[in-house]
């Protein structure tokens with residue numbers, strides 16, 4: 001498949017330290033890519049650079065083969081991307097208003113907004129919360145609103161940075177299960193940063209392991225997890241001690257539905 005995003009010779013520096021060094025990396029359209037690695041490896045920085053939220057020190061980013069001007073991506077291009085972070089950062093107002101905001105900014109007619117917000121609230125099973133103040137939601141509810149808000153604009157690419165990591169385990173697996181169905185149905189190209197092997201194994205098809213700002217292994221998720229290389233095995237083998245079997249299962253072991 002054609003790459004949606006391509007990175008060439010990307011470096012990122014902060015305080016005179018090299019944070020990222022990526023000679024070449026690409027995300028094909030339709031990919032469900034996981035980015036995993038130890039704390040401080042550069043996962044979030046890579047996501048921010050790919051989502052055009054931060055500029056690299058050097059290198060080139062191409063979107064559908066077109067070079068993106070460094071530092072000044074057009075509004076048009078930005079609007080093809082959605083980002084959801086660990087903190088849901090919901091705005092003052094109701095759940096309905098929070099989910100509607102992206103379409104409102106795009107000046108979509110009110111009747112269409114209503115139809116789409118209702119659809120996405122249904123998809124994320126939060127219709128009953130429509131009129132609730134978004135600042136009084138549980139963590140799981142808030143993350144559902146956050147993901148609905150990201151999906152309603154029908155992004156060409158969705159960037160997720162640890163969206164499930166603050167949730168308790170039953171809440172997490174239920175949301176991940178629902179979310180997987182939604183992503184599959186919409187066929188949205190997705191980049192999912194996580195440090196959790198169970199989340200990565202469950203949600204992604206392809207996996208990049210980052211260590212010290214470099215992509216040390218890339219390939220189909222199952223293959224990477226089952227055959228870590230010299231650079232990634234110290235990290236992956238630690239995880240596999242805690243999830244000795246889960247990387248062989250399609251679903252987390254405790255997910256019974």
Ligand SMILES: Nc1ncnc2c1ncn2[C@@H]1O[C@H](COP(=O)(O)OP(=O)(O)OP(=O)(O)O)[C@@H](O)[C@H]1O
Nearest residue numbers: 014015019037038039040041042043044045046195
């Ligand atoms: N703007 C910045 N200024 C200074 N240091 C930074 C900046 N951005 C990132 N870093 C440093 O870059 C390194 C990579 O950070 P990043 O948040 O990308 O890692 P990560 O893999 O997402 O980590 P974690 O799993 O802990 O969230 C860290 O050492 C971090 O302190």
